Amino acid sequence: LIDGRRVQSCLTLALAAQDQQISTIEGLAKGDELHPMQQAFVDQDAFQRGYCTPGQIMSAVACVKEGHANSDEDIRENMSGNICRCAAYPNIVAAVKQAAPAVSSEQKG
Amino acid sequence: MRPFAYQRATDASAALAALAATAPSNEPLSEAAIQPLAGGTTLVDLMKLDVMRPSTVIDINPLASSWSTINSEGGNLRLGALARMSDVAANPEIQHNYPVVADALKLAASPQLRNMATLGGNVLQRSAMHLFSRRQLRQL
Numbered sequence: 001l002i003d004g005r006r007v008q009s010c011l012t013l014a015l016a017a018q019d020q021q022i023s024t025i026e027g028l029a030k031g032d033e034l035h036p037m038q039q040a041f042v043d044q045d046a047f048q049r050g051y052c053t054p055g056q057i058m059s060a061v062a063c064v065k066e067g068h069a070n071s072d073e074d075i076r077e078n079m080s081g082n083i084c085r086c087a088a089y090p091n092i093v094a095a096v097k098q099a100a101p102a103v104s105s106e107q108k109g
Numbered sequence: 110m111r112p113f114a115y116q117r118a119t120d121a122s123a124a125l126a127a128l129a130a131t132a133p134s135n136e137p138l139s140e141a142a143i144q145p146l147a148g149g150t151t152l153v154d155l156m157k158l159d160v161m162r163p164s165t166v167i168d169i170n171p172l173a174s175s176w177s178t179i180n181s182e183g184g185n186l187r188l189g190a191l192a193r194m195s196d197v198a199a200n201p202e203i204q205h206n207y208p209v210v211a212d213a214l215k216l217a218a219s220p221q222l223r224n225m226a227t228l229g230g231n232v233l234q235r236s237a238m239h240l241f242s243r244r245q246l247r248q249l
Contacts, residue, residue, distance in 0.1 A: 005195075005224045011153045012225075015115050016146065016168050059221070068220075081219025 006062040006081075025054035028061070037061050040099035041092075048086035056082045060096045064103040069096055110157050114165040118145075121172050128167065145169045147191060148226040150218075151234045177227075181206060190229025195220065197228065 001023040002012070028035040034042070037057050047053045059082045063069050068078035075096045076089070084092065118124035124145070131142040144163035146152055147170065155161040169176075169191065177191040179200050186207060188197060197203055198214035218226065 006221045007225050008150070008221045011150050011222075013115070013146070013149065013153065013166075013168075016149070016170065063220070066220075078220055081221040 036102035037099040040095040044095040046091040046095040069100045118169045147230045194223040
């Protein structure tokens with residue numbers, strides 16, 4: 001996330017992101033305490049191989065903060081940029097739903 | 110990706126002059142040595158694929174404050190070239206008065222790409238031409 005907006009790191013030049021706030025999966029947990037979205041992914045078994053999981057979780061946090069997690073369909077549409085080759089999609093939708101209330105009540109950014 | 114110089118534009122006319130100076134007269138603008146960087150969703154991709162080979166990239170995003178406005182005063186809709194697809198799609202005025210524009214934007218790409226991609230870049234991108242992204246094929 002750059003300044004809270006989800007973007008694709010593979011198409012972003014690091015230089016061009018200078019002076020902007022960058023959030024990655026590494027900055028999500030508070031010490032040993034998992035972020036609600038991380039906890040929800042564990043609770044709902046929302047991954048298999050885990051390769052896509054950091055991107056899924058960051059995208060999910062932004063998806064909720066954008067107000068785009070109001071229904072299963074809403075979540076599916078707005079998480080469509082994150083591909084999961086293991087097709088853990090039903091569990092990812094369940095995880096986003098579980099964490100949505102806690103994430104949306106967080107301070108924005 | 111080949112090495113390239115990176116510059117940040119601070120002034121639109123200076124950036125335009127720099128771009129115009131290397132614009133080839135008998136080749137597509139995509140062959141110019143200096144390329145503008147907006148959302149980067151096409152340029153960075155094609156540079157990684159070694160299809161586009163600029164020696165200098167001018168980041169025009171610092172100009173966004175004056176070139177990303179959405180204005181529909183007087184019944185004419187004017188969209189800034191640096192307006193992001195997602196920002197235009199989420200604009201209340203666009204949603205209310207030009208819903209087909211908002212709907213069309215939401216059908217393109219993914220939320221991540223719409224957060225990056227600009228309308229100007231969208232109009233100018235040449236990815237619709239499949240052969241363009243295959244340098245070897247173009248040189249046959």
